[in-house]
Amino acid sequence: MALITVEKLSVRYGAHTVLHHVDMVIEPGEIVTIVGPNGSGKTSLLRAIIGATRPCAGQVSLKPGLKIGYVPQKLHVDPTLPISVERFMRLTDPVSRRQCVEALESAGVPDLLQRQMSQLSGGQFQRVLLARALINRPDILLLDEATQGLDQRGSASFYQQIEAVRRETGCAILMISHELHVVMSASDRVICLNGHVCCEGSPAVVASAPEYRALFGTGTGGALALYRHEHDHNHDHDHDASTQEAAE
Secondary structure, three states, X not given: OOOEEEXXXXXXXXXXXXXXXXXXXXXXXXXXXXXXXXOOOHHHHHHHHOOOOOOOEEEEEEOOOOOEEEEOOOOOOOOOOOOEHHHHHOOOOOOOHHHHHHHHHHOOOOOOOOOEHHHOOHHHHHHHHHHHHHOOOXXXXXXXXXOOOOOHHHHHHHHHHXXXXXXXXXXXXXXXXXXHHHHHXXXXXXXXEOOOEEEEEOHHHHHOOHHHHHHHOOHHHHHHHHHHHHHHHHHHHHHHHHHHHHHO
């Protein structure tokens, strides 16, 4: 049974329709990436899925009992607030220290439990947000441009960690990203959105689709191939070192 089914979804803000008749299905265990230009309705689609935005037409159906983990685009924590990573992760849920540690391990940052949130780098902060989303063992992770503000190496490392999470937990992942050459290499399926679904399929199929090229040009194809080559050939040797360094 599908985890999420979106049928003929339309979203309007005032007189402006940002999504029109969007159909989408997310199956268990798959990594799906939504790409599209600014203003294409990507975040509105995620907000409709989690119930934060009410559609003007169509519907979103969730598998009964579906557990969702959400990693936002950004989260502001007052730097003067003395709060440890452990306390931050336990703010809204009565979870044990062991659960916190296991979630941080899954996010690739097992040693941050007692670190102050204000002392974290950008990469470490995003890993903590990922750990917090994983703490209740979700069936699906939703990520809204979760590498915003990270450099390319940090982004690549983060998405490699997402692949590891899927391997270890089996959870599905639905993510939004503007980093086409990095994120598409981590995806089973890509949905290109521009107010409606322009095209969808495997990364290679979407990268060669006329609708995709009309929006993004042809330059990302070479970058995608280069990243795939480096990722496939160097991942086994360099993953542990590059992940730790990028997280720092």
